[in-house]
Amino acid sequence: MRARSVRLPMLAGALLAGLLVPVSQPADAAIAPPWCGTPSADAAAALPTGANAGDPAGSFPHIPYYAVGCTLERIQGESNGRMSLEVIGESALGRPMYGVVINALETKQQRDDYRAWTKVRKEMLEDPAKAQSLVDAAGSRIKTPMVVQGGIHGNEFEGVDAAMELIEKYATTPYGVDPEVDYALDHLVLVFNPIQNPDGRVSGQRLNGNGFDLNRDYLSQTQTETIASINLQKEWLAPELLDLHGYVAPTLIEGTTKPHNPSVEYDLWIKWNQPRVAANVAAMDAAGFETTIPVTEWCSDGDFPTAPSGLCDNGRPPGPAEAEGWDDWGPFYTGMYAQQIGLDASTVEMCWTPFDICGGRVGAKDQQVVVVESTMDFVADNRSAMLHDQLEILKRNDVNAPRPACCPAPYDVDNNWMNEYGEGYVIPMGTGQRSEAEANRLVEWLLYNDIEVQKTTQPYTYGGTTYAPGSYLVPMAQPRRGLADTALSVGVDISDRINQLYAPPAAWSHGYLWGADVVPVARGAALPAKVNKVRGPSLLGGGVQGGSADYYALEIDSPTAVRFLNGLVADGGLQPKLALGPVQATTGTLAAGSVVLPAGRQARRALDALAKRTGLEFQPVKAAGVPALEAIDRVPRIAVLAGSLDQSVWSLRDLGFPANPVSTAMLNGATNPLDSYDVIFNAGTGYPANTAANATARARLAAFFAAGGGYIGAGTTGAGFLTNGGQVTGLTAAARTGGGRSGIVWWDNTGGTSSVITGAYPARDTAIMDPPTWLTAVPSTFTVDARLPQSGFFAAGLWRLDEQSASAPGSALVAHGTNTTGTARMTVFAMNPLYRADPEREWPMVSAAAYWADK
Template sequence: MGTAVAAIVVAVGVPSAAEAVTIAPPWCGTPEPDATAALPDGTGANDPVGSFPHIPYYAIGCTLQKIKAEGVRGRMTIEQHGVSAQGRPMWRVTINALETSAQRRAYDNWWDVRRLAREDPSRAQRELRHARGAVKVPLYIQSGIHGNESEGVDAMMEFINRLATSRRGQDAEVDRWLDHSILVFNVVHNPDGRALGQRANGNGFDLNRDFLTQSQTETKASVATMQKWLFPDMLDQHGYVTPTLIEATTKPHGPGIDYDLFLKWNQPRTKANGDALATVGLGYQRPINDWCADADLPPFGQTRCADGSLPGPAVAEGWDDWGPFYTPMYNQLVGLNGSTIEMCQSTAPASTTQYTCGAPGATNFPRGRIAAKIAQALVTTSTVEFNVANRSAVLNDMLEIYRRGKAGAPRPPCCPAPFDRENNWMYEYPEAYMIPVGQGQRSDAEANRLVDWLLTNGIEVHKLLLPARIGGTWYQHGSYVVSLRQPHRGLVEESLGAGVDISSRIGQLYAPPAAFSHGLLWGADVVQVPRGTPIWALALPIDRTPKLRGGVEHSHRATAYALELDSPTAVRTLNALLRAGVTAQIAEAPFGRYPAGTALFDRGARRALERAADDSGLIFRAVDGPLPAATPLTRVPRIAVLTGGLTQEIWVMRQLGFEADPVSTAATGALNNANGPNPLDAYDVVFNQAGWPGAAAQATARARLSAFFAAGGGYLGAGVNGTAFLASAGEVAGLSAAARSGAGRSGIVRWNNTGGASSPITGAYPAQDTAIMDPPTWLTAVPPTLSVDARLPSSNFFVSGLWLLDEQSSTAPGAALIAHGPNAANTNRLTVFAMNPLYRADPEREWPAFASAAYWVGKRAGAPALAPVQQTAAMEEVVEVPSSRHGH
């Protein structure tokens, strides 16, 4: 475990004649378009109160180099630890002073603790006690995760400047912090967003919803930093809330968090942050302490909530740590503590009718953007001060979480008053999770992909060396065991478990989704082993997954080769083959042991299939019987996404190997420009989640869409709007959908494969599977011209999340979720999904259904049929079959 940290280079130098760098225009670097430069700059033109010049993204790297050059030698390290979606560098700065023997001894003592932390946390605790306070505590500050929340980056640049250039004896606070901390800064987590002036990254992702899925390069870089250092505390700098919000989280609390220890440190640290803000007249709020059930403070000037209740832990909702996809929540599962800081930016003076940036009664306090920068600076310095003062204790309690996990200890009681209410969401963990390979696994390639994620996230995984019977089920050798007796057991449960139905326990969430499970939403099958089940098996820990041995079945009687589209890996492989010029067909009906939707390849493509099998670990099966009716595929379907820009859905399509691009239906978009080329001419399929462009100014867009469908162009729709689009367009009558939205309603559902093997959309799926919905959505009416592929069961269909099943949801049980068929004119094909199968890169389990639908609805392109083979008695059966252990 210690390899990555052991590689840290410690530079011990003689302090230089340091001098602080001026962080102000003229900026260094090569100027490039940057939205940061357009922010109010202090001239008074746009923001007369509290403006200052913000550093543009392009100047950050060179400014950091200037600070390092001017700073005390050896104290500051700058690394490019990642790149953004659009290729901009991400800078990680580490401040670790090793100028004195005491600092070096404190660092060495921390390293002894870090080396043992996950392997032997009890021993690490003993080493910590022996250090007697002579230890450094690593702390993480991340800025700019949302590109249009600016001032955290500016505040951190100034703080880094102070830390790096203050000579010993010049700044008593800096001396104290450097003696007992290692400060690590992710200076701009979202370079694209800062340069473009937008919340999302260049792929359209809100990065603060990606820390469980970890789909984006920016997230991967931050996760690697957290896994390297194991921070007991971290800050994620956001804006804007009045007064400044310091995250002390409301219910519900993530069940994988040891809430007793989180509460022990989050409460006093956030109070220390508030006290620091008060020194300059700035107010603050801590949701769990100060909020009501309506996710807000009481009405201004009141001590009670609007419903008459007292604010606080008994009622507070709306700023929860339920989702492990937020940055601080991920750090809670890996370390101990963490907070989002929502800085205040109000320019209003003190008021008697509404909250302002100021503390109650304050008349003289910072305002505007300068207030936001000061707020981030004070919360950061007070967090460092608090953790330095309590360094041994916070490190010990992080190790205590690891110790509990390693020992398989029962969950602790929780919590002291006033938190002894509905705030203990912890439950006992199962014994383990099994990730089968071969028998019982739909895709070994996806099993390996899931295990790779677990290993990247510091989770211990064992591999069976011999077959084993566990919990009444036999597992083949090579199957994976993920025990809950390990330091990061909370992260294991949050990522692999089914989750909890909290519908009866909570009224709202800050943001969906209310359920998250790689075990139920990714492409591999995962089995829970109940607590107390003995696991007698010969297994070894692994640090990497083995390369799968794919192949092509050998048979002289083969008429074709088949690939079931049962995984994202299978979809990517098919699209790669199509791009390489290999012709395929999609079966329109089941045949032999294969469902409709199976990809078929000619015998002449064998060499190309062998290369693809070696790359993917998949097996192409020999088909030695008659072939079904099939749809030719001569190229990867090209998908026009009806949206105004890059989206998460487009990213998923491209990850699967589809050509997908945004096409706007707006009045000013190219689709609506009658004098320009028709963008739809370049595409085979339309994907849509929005309504029909019904405004008079969108007449050209409507006409072009109708012509596209009349010419055979396919349609993929998702959600209520994507379904209603067809009725408004006159493409399908009698098709409708409903949703139960608001309050963060969302969750994981079971669905029945109504279409079975005959469905070209869901044929490769089992009889029942799982999907995520945000919000819960279902088809309320499906015309007889369409075939239903998937339905909700009539009962017991909601697995986990938040769905208040009331009268507005009465039509959901048994309702259709996926349907396909021709349009009314029988000129094209369409498929509608009630849920969004491309949601936030989370539901990889749903991607094959989306891909199968894209192949099925795409424009019919001519292609030669696969050549039949005349069978003779002299032809041999199968002469070589790769081991079944490697799946399909």
């Protein structure tokens, strides 16, 4: 089975450089002040909170971001070719990110062992059985890569310092001086991404410059930093990755608790993770540091037992059968994505508190160093066997083998979460596909992640439906079946098996949350016999469909359609109008919320040119088929009620909306920020309290709505904002929070094609909820667009429906209408349709709400 071609630029450079010169003595320079580089205003700004609390004002006892690049350049210059340095990407705000490879090739054995690995790497995704035979033949005479990443959260500082210290040590220590360094250099290729979040380090904040937690982005892959990290992981396909975090006391070395991601080959993961963790613990003990290992030490409440007996509250001993709260369920974490493409991966949560068990800030960095170096020793000791088992996973996948028996004691009780795979997934093209453009977008994601995609050459019938030739097929018999399945399946309802998760969401799915329709093919069903392998998505047409017309209409049913509409409106030439009811095109009914333009040769020519290769089709409409229309004067300008840039702002901008954060402080400021906006989006800000300090903000909000400003609210806070602000009466919402309650639900389009908000959606569709939320009452001035079904509405995730959820079945999820005075148009979503920039399937609803609200 063939996959993407292998790119090894850093490999080749390291190999050639290592053939030339020995490593000199390290320079007399430490990673300490005075720093190289030029401080920027933001880098020298106020003291960050959190880990730096208690430092003298203005101090920053870690290497600042501005000094990272020049320090790495110095170390590279002192490595005499052992170290390669590359800019692997840039942050959201444009700061460079660095990839470091330390690969000693100073002896013939080192060079021969490295060549043995390069031969294996070229075959890993092409022919894993052949690659495994190469590993077995090489035995101990093979090098193995290991990846270390630091600083994904900007306020977890010491991971970057530890990575930089390790880079200097292993890049510049002369061969023959330190036996431990020599052992690592003989058997490993050390790959570092020392600072995954430059923006966060500069600001002293967890999030990146776009307001994203990067350690929740590895499945959606929206941020440039995430892509840079994944590119480095894909280049090396290392069996081991460590992601350096903080802070837990004592230091937490990841042994993940249940539930375990169903697409991980857990039998082989646990085989290597726990012995490696044991080696880490032994090294930490020897260094005088304590450790926390969740899977062996915790109870189901996500903590150590508190009873004097040492037993959990239920009388059972802590350990794998009980432990919860530090799971590897979600593939959106760095380590969990690395498990999907490698063998073993762990988060290392260093300890930093005044407690003696942590050793202060220096201790925090030292703990990271101890864990990394003991992991180096473990991987070097077991390099051939680990590579063999990494390839065993790929071999299983390549033939879609049945899931294995699992697991050895003490993991034999409630730790086997491996579900059987189906045969594959169809991504229809033509009939059965809501958006061919979004089908292509999904295929691009799959191909980028080295997942094989095929295209049918003949009609394919499955489940009573025939799919047209040219439809995409993702077979499970391929090396990346686990990642394909976790991305495309709807997920699993784990409500009856687990009490809590470390963090939501409990379900995720590009197949059910993005804009394309996907059809799972059950195990044992026949797949199409004649297919072609896909190297890129299909070329799409687009434009005006044939037929006599007075108008042309486009249904806004996908993110691609939203972006097209925003571009069309911003251009200002054709001036489309918003349909307030269904459009009766000659080819069928288009939903309310579609856009309509007068027909004519000039309009047709312009639309054909603009829509070329988008897959978007303008339908011909006779005058009699046109409902009431509303002029669109500009792309709605959206004020996002938030203190800073966040994922809602990013998503709206990605769709082409002018969007910016507006805080309560800004609303109380000297000038009125709402003068620059047409619509408010709010998913997390409460209505300003009725105090003298907020008098200006409250008055400006009231004036905004009185003047016809629109509103889009999400979740209990978004709904409560309107009630607390006196804009509506009778609007209430409920949510089931705590313990990671979240998941994917089915919802019914009760508004049908007449709904200006949900009209473009099918009769039943899916949405993500974090937490599960529903509207318990809707104002008389509102119309309900979507409801939960009366039963069977929870598709996947964690939501015990008996927990404070009696009012959920049949409840409203989406409603739109006016405020009490009738001056402002408003839409309320129970779920957040811009959640983590992931539910792209829901984005057309946000667009519809924005255009409708901007009257």
